[in-house]
Amino acid sequence: MTFTRSLAAFAAAGMLLGSSALISAHAQSKPTIVFVTNGASDFWKAAAAGVKKAQAELPDYKLELQYPDQATVASQNQLMDNLVSAGAKGIIVSAVDPKNSTAEFDKLAGETALFTTDSDAPQTKRIAYVGSSNILAGEQAADIAKKAMPKGGKCMGFVGLLGADNARERIQGFKQGLAGTGITLVDVRGDDMDMTRAKSNVSDILVANPAITCLVGFYSYNTPQIYAALKEGGELGKITVVGFDGDPVTLGGVKEGTIAGTVVQQPFVWAYEGMKMIASYLKGDKSAIPANGLDIIQTKIVSADNVDAYVAEQKALAQ
Known part of the structure; x- marks a missing residue:
């Protein structure tokens, strides 16, 4: 499938890392923040671009985007456990199945700065959600x-x-x-x-x-x-x-x-704003955290009337 090949290309370029990859020893010199997806999909290309932009503005941090080997609770939880063991200071995750991840998320929240995106887990101890309504x-x-x-x-x-x-x-x-x-x-x-x-x-x-x-x-x-x-x-x-x-x-x-x-939706913005929010949080600045824990990024309808304008906008963001 084309999405598989494109993901492989992104991995080769260093924008996406396979779930088996851990934070390198070199990266340990900087606090590492990881965007964890709910599975492998071309949808996350825009988030990878958002991580890349945030990285350019946060040189004191190591920012990554990783996806689980499978779109399952077990695979996603294992990836996050591995990341925390390797020293990740912050994680923002699209929860595969929040109802069946409460205990794991609460454990992770005691070990790293845990945020959610795309699919929230509001019943857990996550700090905030950055994503769509x-x-x-x-x-x-x-x-x-x-x-x-x-x-x-x-x-x-x-x-x-x-x-x-x-x-x-x-x-x-x-x-x-x-x-x-x-x-x-x-x-x-x-x-x-x-x-x-x-x-x-x-x-x-x-x-x-x-x-x-x-x-x-x-x-x-x-x-x-x-x-x-x-x-x-x-x-x-x-x-x-x-x-x-x-x-x-x-x-x-x-x-x-x-x-x-x-x-x-705006996965580019989720990743860009999410990474910057977590970096500020790690520095002790909690001013960007919404009082209700929800940073809602607007969604919009694309129809035949505005599709060309939307495509041009997305190309500009990816540059």
């Missing part, structure tokens, strides 16, 4: 669906990690946004961030439930897999597609009109 993002996705289907419809959702807070909250927000309309969310299928399964979930629905008129990709890679399945099945442009995030396939579909719109 996933409920609001879900409501924005509902706005896309309502505009595209004024006469109503039946939607099927697809997501990577059904137990993650970001998934649950996006689904909740989507349902809230559809309240009182003729549009319903019939069900949501999970794939555990397996690309083959993500695509087959869509293909299976197209065969099993022809009454579905709308497909929603709740994770960044779900919409491209929806696109691929629809194209192979000869259904592209016949079924409303609502997306999340700015994968190039998704943005291309928005531009050509086969995807109604997508709700984009």
